[in-house]
Amino acid sequence: RIMKRKTACRRDIDRLNAPFLSIYQSLIPPKEEKDKQEKLLTILRSLxxxxxxxxxxxxxGSCANSFGFSKSDIDICLVIQNMDVNKSEVLLKLAETLESNNLQNVQALIRARVPIVKLMDPDTGISCxxxxxxxxxxxxTKLLHDYARIDGRLRQLAFIVKHWAKKRGVNETYQGTLSSYAYVLMCINFLQQRKPAILPCLQGMEPTYSVTVENTECAYFNEVDKLHGFGAGNGETISxxxxxxxxxWAYYHDYTNDVISVRTGGTLSKQAKDWTRRIGNDRHLICIEDPFEITHDLGRIVDKASxxxxxxxxxxxxxxxxxxLxxxxxxxxxY
Ligand code: CTP
Ligand code: MG
Structure with a gap:
């Protein structure tokens, strides 16, 4: 009898596949939008x-990691070989160049935690x-993109979770809730831990891609075409x-003791990371390890209220x- 009930539940849930997939489809950026982004990028590159x-x-960010919705802003990084450049100087000069080439709302925010120049392209309406x-x-961003190529269910799940988080007001880092980046890592880690696994742990495999950035080694298996069908042994549907x-996240995650870790494909103990108490403003009430900057807890902004x-x-x-129903x-x- 128990078996029977379980099957019935599963079937009830499966009725939601079509509606979830249609929400997912409606959030995917259309090709015209991607073309416009490319065009703007070409202009910026020449400037x-x-x-x-x-x-x-x-x-x-979301325009390159495959987890972006339609009408997202573009996050761009200017890489200048000389790492000791004066960022403020560069940003101010860049702002000047952009402004004199007709880009709108140009603003250099040189005192921000991550200093940036903001702009809006009047031809496409895209902000960067x-x-x-x-x-x-x-x-x-490349790591997230590579994970998305292994199993289509990651992108579907992350879209639904991000959409939920935005609607429910829990995707606001300045209010102590989580970034989109953190939610995508939660989805990856969740799929790594399904039985059988839907995603592998790319950083636990023989590296085929490796770069060192400011003493941080970033290495993982990136030949993801070879992993096509990895999750085929698991038939779980999106709903x-x-x-x-x-x-x-409601009933099973151990908030007191556990850290979720995409890097290891599982969970680690807070004890081992020394994330057991508040240090400065980092409270470690929900712990999500950054895959490369492993001393970064992406949950560090979450406080007692949030x-x-x-x-x-x-x-x-x-x-x-x-x-x-x-x-x-x-x-x-x-909300
Ligand atoms: N990022 C990071 N560390 C963080 C937050 C963000 O390295 N603590 C980087 C990641 O590369 C991430 C990018 O900044 O992909 C953008 O972060 P975020 O705005 O959270 O994600 P998006 O994918 O751009 O989401 P949205 O669609 O909400 O803009
Ligand atoms: Mg973004």
Whole structure:
């Protein structure tokens, strides 16, 4: 009898596959948008070349990691070989160049934690932030992109989770909730831990790609075409994974002791990382290890108030997935 009930539950959940997939489809940027981004990038590259002939422009963040929604801003990194450049000087000069070439709303934010120049292209309406020599961000963008190529369910799950987080107001780092980057890492780690696994642990395999950035070694297996079909032994569908993801973060994650780690494909103990107490402003109430900057906890911005908000939202989502007749509407209701 128990077996029978379980199957019925599974079938109920599977009814949600079509609606989840159509939400996912509706969030994917159309090709015209990608073309516009490429066009703007070509213009920016030619402008930058005049002042810094040796420099390179890289797109990072959601426009390059394959987890970007339609109408995202572009995050760009200007890489200047000389690492000791005065970033403020470069940004001010860049702002001047951009402004005299008709780009709009140009602003150099040189005192920000990550100093940037902001701009808007009047022809396409696209906004960009340009930072300098943030090479680790370019590399972690590539890691996320490579994971997305292994199994299509990662992109589907991460889109649903990001969409939920944005609608529910828990994707606001300045309010102590999590970045999109953190949510994607949570999705990757979750799929690494399914049984059987849906994603491998690329940093645990023989490296085929390796760069060292400011003493941080970034190495992993990046020939992901060879891993096509890796997760085929696991037949879980998107609706089941969404249900299980929220269930994990609502009821099974050990917030007191565990750190989730894409780098190792599992969890680590807070004890081992010395993340057991508050140091400065880092409280480590939910711990997500950055895959390369392993002393970075992406949950460090979460405080006593916002951890409650987050956990209540995970529980709300889990309850809706479990009991609501129309979860696809309720889940994404604005808070
Ligand atoms: N990043 C990082 N460390 C962080 C936060 C962000 O290295 N603590 C880098 C990552 O390369 C990430 C990029 O900055 O891909 C952009 O971060 P974020 O805005 O959180 O993610 P997006 O994918 O751009 O999401 P959104 O669609 O919400 O803009
Ligand atoms: Mg972004």
């Amino acid at each position: 930058v070349k005049k002042d810094w002939p040796e420099a390179q422009l890289y797109v990072y 932030d340009i930072c300098i020599n943030n090479i680790l961000a370019v590399i972690n 089941h994974l969404v249900w299980a993801f929220f269930n994990y 951890i409650r908000v987050l956990r209540e939202e995970f529980e709300r989502a889990a309850e809706i997935m479990q009991h609501d 129309d979860p696809c509407t309720k889940l994404f209701e604005p």
